Amino acid sequence: MPTVLDGILDGVREDLESRRAATPLAALESALSDLPAAIDPLPGFRAAAATGVAVIAEVKRASPSKGSLAEIPEPGRLAAAYAAGGASAVSVLTERRRFGGTLADLDEVRAAVTIPVLRKDFLVxxxxVTEARAHGADLVLLIVAGLDDALLRDLHQQARELGMTSLVEVHDAAELDRALAVGPALVGINARNLKTLEVDLRTVTDLLPxxxxxxxxxAESGVTGPEVVADYVRAGASGVLVGEALVTGGRPAQAVRSFLESARAVR
Known part of the structure; x- marks a missing residue:
């Protein structure tokens, strides 16, 4: 039986072909020479984790599990608030059908902040990957559950050659082993099972060691407040990726600060 992830990936492939027809790969590649070098997120992440946690704050309009979350008419303004609150990076969902995101959101966020920007999508x-760099992304998300080993390795290597960092996302021990085989600098452990959309915080705390x-x-998903951030940090997380709690809370900069404070208290 097809999973939720299968359905998302089918739509992603259809939308990809439409964009590829409108903008050939050669056009994307020609745009790369005009871009500044990608920002390396690792020094900032390590510095933040040394005293607390690196917060990757997300621009997220909707989700398959909750539907519409927030309108977000000005993604750049939201991203700037995240940066003002102390976020180490901004994640931008660009998947259209289930998350309501666009590459225009990525462009606007990139223009608004000087911290690293992650293109969060279902890369297949x-x-x-080239598209992400052409739109200014410094990081890309690679979801192990949606990739075979060869494609995971190839996309990870391509991102590296373009100067980007990959956040390689896993949901169980077998996926973690596959992720570590490509030599990632960043591994994301998602509490949400993308095949069922169920959330279990123990997925994160069990895999972190x-x-x-x-x-x-x-640590990704399941962050409802500072106490969950503290639990993730106690279990060994260097960073947290948070979307829903930030876009629905109404005070994004203050929320990021509260996450940082809760992490510092347990370091």
């Missing part, structure tokens, strides 16, 4: 083709010390581990 090298075109999307398995991440090698030289790899930064980012």
């Amino acid at each position: 083709d090298g075109y999307q 398995r991440v090698p010390g030289d790899v930064l581990a980012v």
Whole structure:
């Protein structure tokens, strides 16, 4: 039986082909020479984690599990608030059908902040990696559950060649082993199972001890408030990726600060 992830990936592939037809790969590649170098997020993440946690704050309009979350008419303004609150990076959802995102959101956020920007989407083709860099992304998300080993390796290597960092996302121990095989600097552990959309915080806390010390581990999903951030940090997370709690709370900068304070209290 097809999973939720399968359905998302089908739509992603259809939308990808439409964009590829409108903007050939050669056009994207020609735009790369006019861009400044991608920002390396790792020094900032390590510095933030040394005293607390690196917060990757997300521009997220909707989700498959909750539907519409927030209108977000000015993604750049929201991203600037995240940066003012102390976020180490901004994540921008660009998937259209289930999350209501666009590449225009990525463009606007990139223009609004000087901290690293993550393109969060369901990458299934090298075109999307080049596309991410052409729109100013410094990081890309690679979801192990949606990729075979060869494609995971190829996309990870392509991102590296373009100067970007990959956040390699896993949901269980087998996926973590596959992720570590490509030598990532960043591993994301998602409490949400993308095949069922169920959230279990123990997925994060159980897998964190398995991440090698030289790899930064980012806890994803399930953050409803500072107490969950503190729990993730106690379990070994260097970073947290938070979307829903930030876009629905009404005070994004203050919310980011509260996450940082809760992490510092347990370091």
